[in-house]
Amino acid sequence: MKALKIFTVIALFMALANTNLSATPSQDEEDRSQVEPPFVRITSRFLAQKPRGARTCNKYPRVCRVAGSPGPDCCKKKCVNVTVDRVNCGKCGRKCKHSEICCKGKCVNPMSNKWHCGGCNNGCDKGSKCLYGMCSYA
Structure with a gap:
């Protein structure tokens, strides 16, 4: 019986949260409701599938060579450019000192x-x- 009361309270709370608090809709909402058809939610098994994990460069090295990638080299599962990256200067894991920058793979x-x-x-x-x-x- 107690579980039924809790369920009822939660259902009422969710119903109140979903209602629009304003009594009259604004002019924009009225215009939109007349022009746009109502939204129909369609679900399918394809859309319900869980998304795949991110493709990391340690398993897929070609990910780093795609346009828009930070760099063509893979270091610690991240795409970097070892010719200019201060943390991976020249090769993975070689860090430049605080006062240095990485130019052409050298600190x-x-x-x-x-x-x-x-x-x-x-x-x-x-x-x-x-x-x-x-x-x-x-």
Whole structure:
């Protein structure tokens, strides 16, 4: 008997939650109800199937080569680009230091590296030095 009361209370609560609290519909709702046909829910066995798990690159390496992928290489079940990724610079698991960035698969300090001054592939002219990320600062 107690279970019946609990079921009734839950059913009433759900019915109240689904009702529209406003007594009169707005003008937009009236226009939509006249133009659009009522929504009919169709269910099928195909739609009721559980979704498959995400395809990870350790099982499907070609996932990383799809357009829109973060990179063509697979490291720890994630697609990355080892030529620019600080956590996987040059190969999986090689981390760059805090002050370094990954350029062409090598960890470099952009504040002092002559070939990557201030950023990747930003080389200084002959005879100038890279200081504080700028060529010929002094």
